[in-house]
Amino acid sequence: MTTARYPAAPITSARPNRDYPGAIIVTVSCPLCRKGHVHGLPSSQPDSDGTFGHRVAHCTDRRGGYYVTDPAGQVQADPPQPSTTPPAA
Numbered sequence: 538m539t540t541a542r543y544p545a546a547p548i549t550s551a552r553p554n555r556d557y558p559g560a561i562i563v564t565v566s567c568p569l570c571r572k573g574h575v576h577g578l579p580s581s582q583p584d585s586d587g588t589f590g591h592r593v594a595h596c597t598d599r600r601g602g603y604y605v606t607d608p609a610g611q612v613q614a615d616p617p618q619p620s621t622t623p624p625a626a
């Protein structure tokens with residue numbers, strides 16, 4: 538398991554990233570400090586290992602990290618909404 542070295546941080550909420558269509562912004566429950574941290578994810582599709590990738594924790598001076606997971610289906614339950622395409626330059 539690629540997640541063996543790092544704890545899992547479950548997603549507690551997810552919303553579309555207005556600035557990057559298809560990307561999402563998630564809040565995770567940090568396994569290190571128990572607070573919520575916000576991360577951007579490039580898409581609502583998990584990686585091949587079933588997680589949403591490793592992130593550096595915001596609370597440990599970059600000495601800790603975790604894998605973003607979605608055990609409650611927050612991402613699938615609240616998929617990114619279609620956004621307007623920015624006008625061509």
Ligand SMILES: [Zn+2]
Nearest residue numbers: 567569570596
């Ligand atoms: Zn934390």
